[in-house]
Amino acid sequence: MSRLLKFNIFRYTPQDEASVPHMDEFVLEETEALTLFIALNRIREEQDASLQFDFCCRAGICGACGMVINGRPGLACHTKTRDLPGEITLLPLPVFKLVGDLSVDTGTWFREMYHKTESWIHTTKVFDENALEDRMDNEVAENIYELDRCIECGCCVSACGTARLREDFMGAVALNRIGRFLIDPRDQRTERDYYEIIGNDEGIFGCMGLLACEDVCPKHLPLQNQLGFLRRKMGITAIKTLFRK
Amino acid sequence: MQTIYTDVLVIGAGLAGERAAIEAATAGHSTICLSIVPARRSHSSAAQGGMQAGLGNSCMGDGDCPDVHFEDTVKGSDWGCDQEVARLFAERAPIEMRQLAHWGVPWNRVVPGKSTYFKGGQQFEKVEKEENAGLITSRAFGGTAKWRTCYVSDGTGHAVLFTVDNVCAQHGVEVHDKTEAISLIHDGETCFGVVARSLRTGELITYIAKATMVASGGFGRIYPNTTNAVICDGSAHTAVLDTGIVPMGNMEAVQFHPTGIVPTDILVTEGCRGDGGTLLDVNEERFMHTYEPEKAELASRDVVSRWMTHHMREGFGVKSSYGDHLWLDIRHLGEKHITGKLREVYEICTGFLGIDPIHQLIPVRPTQHYSMGGVRTNKDGAAYGLKGLFAAGEAACWDMHGFNRLGGNSLAETVVAGGIVGRKIVEYMEGTEVLFNSRIIDETYAAQKQRIDDLVSGRKGTESVYKVRADMQQALHKGANIFRTQEGLEECVDTLQKVLERARTVGLRTNGKGASPELAAALKLEGQVKMALMVAYGALKRTESRGSHNREDFPARNDRDWLVRTLAYWKNPDDMLPTLQYEPATQVTEIPPGDRGYGKMAVISSDDSKGKEG
Numbered sequence: 001m002s003r004l005l006k007f008n009i010f011r012y013t014p015q016d017e018a019s020v021p022h023m024d025e026f027v028l029e030e031t032e033a034l035t036l037f038i039a040l041n042r043i044r045e046e047q048d049a050s051l052q053f054d055f056c057c058r059a060g061i062c063g064a065c066g067m068v069i070n071g072r073p074g075l076a077c078h079t080k081t082r083d084l085p086g087e088i089t090l091l092p093l094p095v096f097k098l099v100g101d102l103s104v105d106t107g108t109w110f111r112e113m114y115h116k117t118e119s120w121i122h123t124t125k126v127f128d129e130n131a132l133e134d135r136m137d138n139e140v141a142e143n144i145y146e147l148d149r150c151i152e153c154g155c156c157v158s159a160c161g162t163a164r165l166r167e168d169f170m171g172a173v174a175l176n177r178i179g180r181f182l183i184d185p186r187d188q189r190t191e192r193d194y195y196e197i198i199g200n201d202e203g204i205f206g207c208m209g210l211l212a213c214e215d216v217c218p219k220h221l222p223l224q225n226q227l228g229f230l231r232r233k234m235g236i237t238a239i240k241t242l243f244r245k
Numbered sequence: 246m247q248t249i250y251t252d253v254l255v256i257g258a259g260l261a262g263e264r265a266a267i268e269a270a271t272a273g274h275s276t277i278c279l280s281i282v283p284a285r286r287s288h289s290s291a292a293q294g295g296m297q298a299g300l301g302n303s304c305m306g307d308g309d310c311p312d313v314h315f316e317d318t319v320k321g322s323d324w325g326c327d328q329e330v331a332r333l334f335a336e337r338a339p340i341e342m343r344q345l346a347h348w349g350v351p352w353n354r355v356v357p358g359k360s361t362y363f364k365g366g367q368q369f370e371k372v373e374k375e376e377n378a379g380l381i382t383s384r385a386f387g388g389t390a391k392w393r394t395c396y397v398s399d400g401t402g403h404a405v406l407f408t409v410d411n412v413c414a415q416h417g418v419e420v421h422d423k424t425e426a427i428s429l430i431h432d433g434e435t436c437f438g439v440v441a442r443s444l445r446t447g448e449l450i451t452y453i454a455k456a457t458m459v460a461s462g463g464f465g466r467i468y469p470n471t472t473n474a475v476i477c478d479g480s481a482h483t484a485v486l487d488t489g490i491v492p493m494g495n496m497e498a499v500q501f502h503p504t505g506i507v508p509t510d511i512l513v514t515e516g517c518r519g520d521g522g523t524l525l526d527v528n529e530e531r532f533m534h535t536y537e538p539e540k541a542e543l544a545s546r547d548v549v550s551r552w553m554t555h556h557m558r559e560g561f562g563v564k565s566s567y568g569d570h571l572w573l574d575i576r577h578l579g580e581k582h583i584t585g586k587l588r589e590v591y592e593i594c595t596g597f598l599g600i601d602p603i604h605q606l607i608p609v610r611p612t613q614h615y616s617m618g619g620v621r622t623n624k625d626g627a628a629y630g631l632k633g634l635f636a637a638g639e640a641a642c643w644d645m646h647g648f649n650r651l652g653g654n655s656l657a658e659t660v661v662a663g664g665i666v667g668r669k670i671v672e673y674m675e676g677t678e679v680l681f682n683s684r685i686i687d688e689t690y691a692a693q694k695q696r697i698d699d700l701v702s703g704r705k706g707t708e709s710v711y712k713v714r715a716d717m718q719q720a721l722h723k724g725a726n727i728f729r730t731q732e733g734l735e736e737c738v739d740t741l742q743k744v745l746e747r748a749r750t751v752g753l754r755t756n757g758k759g760a761s762p763e764l765a766a767a768l769k770l771e772g773q774v775k776m777a778l779m780v781a782y783g784a785l786k787r788t789e790s791r792g793s794h795n796r797e798d799f800p801a802r803n804d805r806d807w808l809v810r811t812l813a814y815w816k817n818p819d820d821m822l823p824t825l826q827y828e829p830a831t832q833v834t835e836i837p838p839g840d841r842g843y844g845k846m847a848v849i850s851s852d853d854s855k856g857k858e859g
Binding site for chain 2: 013014015016019031032033035037038044045049050051052054055056057058059060061062063064077078080082083099100103105106107110111114115118119120121125127129131132133134135136137138140141142144145148149151152184186187
C-alpha cells in the first residue's frame with residue numbers, strides 16, 4: 001500500500017461571519033506521479049467542496065498556483081508529493097490580500113505595479129501599417145525575453161524580507177520589469193526616468209540582498225544579477241544627479 | 246445591486262479580448278475586460294509554438310505571402326471554413342505581427358549566414374539572407390507550405406500576452422479580474438451587458454454596456470482529458486446559449502492532440518515525433534508503422550490520435566491508476582538533443598512527472614486540445630441573433646478553422662481577429678444608440694439571484710456538482726471522442742440527457758458563501774451539459790468524416806451533402822436536445838474542395854448528382 005498523506009491546510013473565508021482562521025487536516029492516499037494540483041482537486045471533490053485554491057494552466061506557465069508549501073513559496077502544480085514528507089502543510093502566500101483559504105489576490109497587486117513602473121514601451125514613434133518592422137538584433141530580442149519570462153506568481157514577493165516589512169516595497173518582480181524595459185531599444189525612457197521610479201527605498205535601494213527571491217523563483221530568473229545591475233546603474237545615476245544640481 | 250456602466254464590455258482578458266479592447270479604448274470608449282483570473286494568467290499565455298503570418302523574411306519562408314497562407318488554411322480546414330474570413334485573416338496577419346513588434350514583443354529575428362536545422366531526425370543547412378537581418382524570423386510547423394511561424398523562443402503566447410496587457414494598462418482598459426459573467430442581459434434583440442459574480446466576494450455585479458464581446462477562449466474542460474487550462478470551461482458560452490437566440494457553430498469539430506502526458510494532460514510538443522521520437526505500446530513495441538506504413542508516427546495529428554486510441558481499444562494500452570496510456574520514446578535522440586532542442590519537453594517530464602526522458606519512457610495519450618466550434622459570428626465578429634454582441638478567438642466560430650485547425654493559426658487568430666472585430670465594434674458604437682431597459686436588467690439580476698438561492702438551499706435537489714460534471718465528461722469521452730459511430734453517439738446523447746436532468750437538480754454541499762468554488766462550478770453545469778449535447782448531437786447528425794470529425798460508419802468526406810456549417814441553438818431552457826440548422830460553409834469560394842495533400846481519404850464530390858434532399 002502506498003503512503004497516506006496528511007495535509008494541513010489553512011482555512012478562512014473572510015465573507016463568512018462564522019468562519020475563523022484555522023488549520024484543517026485531510027488524508028489522501030498517494031498515487032503515482034501525484035502533484036499538489038491533483039491532490040487538492042481530489043480533496044475538494046471528495047472531501048470538502050468549500051476548499052478554495054487557485055490553479056489555471058496547471059503546467060507551470062501561468063503562475064496562478066503560488067502557495068507556501070511546507071514553509072516555502074512555490075508553484076503547487078509542479079510540486080510532486082513524492083518529493084515531500086508524508087505530512088504537508090499548505091498556507092496562502094503572504095503579502096497579498098487573502099481571498100479565502102489558499103487563494104490570494106495577486107491581480108490587484110500586480111496591476112498597481114504595472115502602473116507604478118509604467119510597464120509599457122514609451123515611444124514617440126507612430127506605428128505605420130505599410131512599413132516593414134524596425135529591425136532588431138536577435139541577441140537583444142533573446143535577452144529581453146529572458147527577463148520577460150516572469151510569470152507573476154508572486155513567490156519572490158512572498159519570500160522577500162523587505163516586502164514583508166514594508167508594504168510599499170516594489171519587490172524583485174517590479175525591478176526585473178524595469179530591467180526588461182531598460183535594455184529594450186524601443187523604449188525611449190532615459191536612466192533618469194527610471195531613477196524617478198525606482199531610485200529610492202521603495203525600489204532598488206530597499207533591497208537588503210537576502211537572495212530569497214532568486215531562491216524561490218520557479219522560472220529560475222537571474223533576479224539577483226538583475227538587482228545588482230540596476231543598483232549600480234541607479235547608483236551612478238544618483239551621483240550624476242547630485243553633481244548636476 | 247452594484248451596477249457598472251461602460252461603453253464596451255469584454256468577457257475574457259486573453260489575447261483576443263485585450264486586442265479588441267485596445268481598439269475600443271484608443272477610439273475613446275470606456276472599456277472593461279472581465280476575467281476569471283488575473284489577465285496574464287489567461288490561457289493565451291500557455292501557447293508556446295508561435296503565430297502564423299506570411300511575412301516571408303526567413304530563407305525557409307522565402308516567397309511566402311498571404312495567398313499561400315490562405316491556401317494552407319483552407320486546405321487545413323478540410324474546406325469547412327469560411328473562405329472570406331480565411332482571406333481576411335491571412336491578409337491582416339503580417340500587419341498584426343509588426344504591430345506587436347512596435348508594442349514591444351521580442352520576436353526572434355533573422356540572423357544572416359549559415360545555420361543548421363533538423364528534419365526527420367536528419368541535419369540540414371540553410372543560409373539566411375543578409376538583407377533580411379533583424380526582421381521577424383519564422384520556424385517550421387505542420388501543414389504549412391513555408392516556414393511561417395513567428396515566435397518568441399518557447400514562450401510566444403506568454404510574451405505577446407504580457408505586451409498586449411501592458412498596452413491595455415497604458416490606454417486605461419480596466420481588467421476586472423476574478424469576475425465571472427454568469428448571464429447575458431438582453432431583450433431578445435439587443436445585448437445590454439451581463440450579470441457577473443465576483444470570485445473574490447461572491448457578490449453579484451451588473452455590467453451595462455453598449456457593446457459586449459465574448460472572448461473567453463475554448464471549452465475543453467467539458468472533456469475529462471484536455472490540454473486546456475482549468476479556466477477553459479465554457480462558462481461564457483453557457484451564458485450565450487442560454488439566450489436561446491444565438492447559435493453555436495460547428496460544435497462537433499473538436500481537435501485532439503496525440504501526446505498529452507498522463508496524468509495531467511499537459512502537452513508535449515509534436516516536435517518529439519518530428520525529431521524522430523516513436524510511440525510504443527504495453528509491450529514496448531512500435532505500432533504506428535503497422536497502421537500507417539508510410540508516415541508512421543509522422544502522420545497528421547488526427548490520424549495518429551485515431552490509431553493510438555484504436556490500439557488501446559485492442560488491449561495494448563498501459564494500465565495505470567489514471568487509465569490506459571501509451572509510451573512516447575525519445576531516449577534514442579540522446580541527452581544533447583533532448584536537453585537542447587527539446588528543453589521544454591525535458592522540463593515538463595522532470596518537473597511534472599519526475600521522469601527523465603533521456604532514460605525513461607513518457608506516458609502519453611490523445612487529449613482534447615482545441616474547440617473549432619463556438620459562438621457563431623459573421624465576418625465582422627458580430628454574433629448571429631443579438632445586436633451588440635460580438636465574439637472572437639477560440640470562443641468564436643468566426644470560422645477560419647473549419648473542421649481542423651493548423652498549428653500556429655489559433656494564436657495568430659487571437660490578435661488578428663481581436664483587431665478586426667475591435668474595429669468593427671468601434672464602428673458599431675459610432676453608428677448606434679442603445680436604449681437600456683431597466684426592467685430587463687432587474688429581472689435578469691433577480692433570476693440569477695434566484696438560481697443561486699436554489700442551489701444553496703437545495704430546493705431543486707441534492708445532486709453533487711462534481712459527480713454530475715464527471716459523468717458528463719465521461720459520457721463525452723466515451724461517445725464523442727476521436728472515433729465516432731452512430732451507436733456510440735446515440736448512447737452518448739442518451740447518457741447526456743440523463744446527466745442533464747440530474748444537472749437540473751444539483752444542490753450545494755456547502756453554504757456557498759464568499760468566493761465558493763462549488764457555487765461557481767454549479768452555476769455553469771447545466772449549460773456545460775447542453776454544450777456537450779451540442780457536440781454529441783451535432784456529431785451524430787453529421788454523417789461524414791471531415792477534418793477532426795471522424796465517423797467510422799461514414800469514412801468519406803461528403804461535399805455533396807455536408808459542405809455546411811452546423812448551427813446549434815438551445816431554443817427553450819427546458820429542451821432536452823439542441824435544435825440544429827445548417828448554412829453553407831462558405832459564401833465565397835476561392836478554392837473549390839479538393840485533396841488536402843495528407844491523410845488518405847475518400848471524398849464524395851459536390852458534383853455527385855445524387856444529392857440528399859434538395
